[in-house]
Amino acid sequence: MKVSTKRQKKAEKGAPKWMVTYGDMMTLLLTFFIMLLSFANMDIVKFRDVTGSVEKAFGIQRIIKEPSPQTGMPMPIPMEADPSKVEAEKERLVNLLRATAKEEGLDRTIFITMDQRGVKMEIAGSVMFAPGDVNLLPEAQRLFSKMVPMIRETPYRIIVEGHTDDMPIRSDRFPSNWELSAVRSATVVRFFIEAGSIAARRFLAQGMAETRPIAENVDDESRARNRRVNLIFEIF
Numbered sequence: 193m194k195v196s197t198k199r200q201k202k203a204e205k206g207a208p209k210w211m212v213t214y215g216d217m218m219t220l221l222l223t224f225f226i227m228l229l230s231f232a233n234m235d236i237v238k239f240r241d242v243t244g245s246v247e248k249a250f251g252i253q254r255i256i257k258e259p260s261p262q263t264g265m266p267m268p269i270p271m272e273a274d275p276s277k278v279e280a281e282k283e284r285l286v287n288l289l290r291a292t293a294k295e296e297g298l299d300r301t302i303f304i305t306m307d308q309r310g311v312k313m314e315i316a317g318s319v320m321f322a323p324g325d326v327n328l329l330p331e332a333q334r335l336f337s338k339m340v341p342m343i344r345e346t347p348y349r350i351i352v353e354g355h356t357d358d359m360p361i362r363s364d365r366f367p368s369n370w371e372l373s374a375v376r377s378a379t380v381v382r383f384f385i386e387a388g389s390i391a392a393r394r395f396l397a398q399g400m401a402e403t404r405p406i407a408e409n410v411d412d413e414s415r416a417r418n419r420r421v422n423l424i425f426e427i428f
Contacts, residue, residue, distance in 0.1 A: 278428060285310075285427070286311055289302075289339075290304050295338065298335060301318065301319050302319070302335075309428065310424060310426045311425040311427060312423070316417075316419070317420050320376070321376060326372070326376050344388070344390060346425070347394075349425075350394060350425055351398060352377040352395060352422070353399075354399050354400060355420045356373050357405075357418040357419050358402040358418070368401070377398055
């Protein structure tokens, strides 16, 4: 019994040898995660400068290709396009959309502008839906039908935003403006998918309710301005 006690005491002195290896591994892991964090906070301007230098040295493919929903053939998706070409494409799309709206006699109720995301098409709610309803009005259907060929020819993702005024709505179908605006944006997306046979992956439907007003909700006129649907064509 005395011998085993001495051996036990001797074994308890100092840390086991495997602790040295374990400590080294933990130190390396900590260093690795610190490096990841520093990369995550990298200045985006410096990052683009670096990638630009690599592109010039080795050549980088600036477009990716995915199957076209109509033909199954690869179609180009712009990536990191030349800024001047991006602006030119935005202007081209703006002119096409304005011409389409004018043909339908809706140029006074549709506003088309450019922003950082691409081209925004703002459509007044009176053109789109009856009050409290989610079925597209005939004029909206005619407008979107004319836009289908143009959308098919472009590869851009389209974000559809539904907006309401601040007047609350409470019904069995729509407990609030969130549900109403979400279903309205989804209705627009569904029209393009079903009537236009455009791939669903190209759309994103968002319900914004009354959270993004463009006018003070003080009277019928200002509330009418806030009731709208935006189509954002992402070009960047």
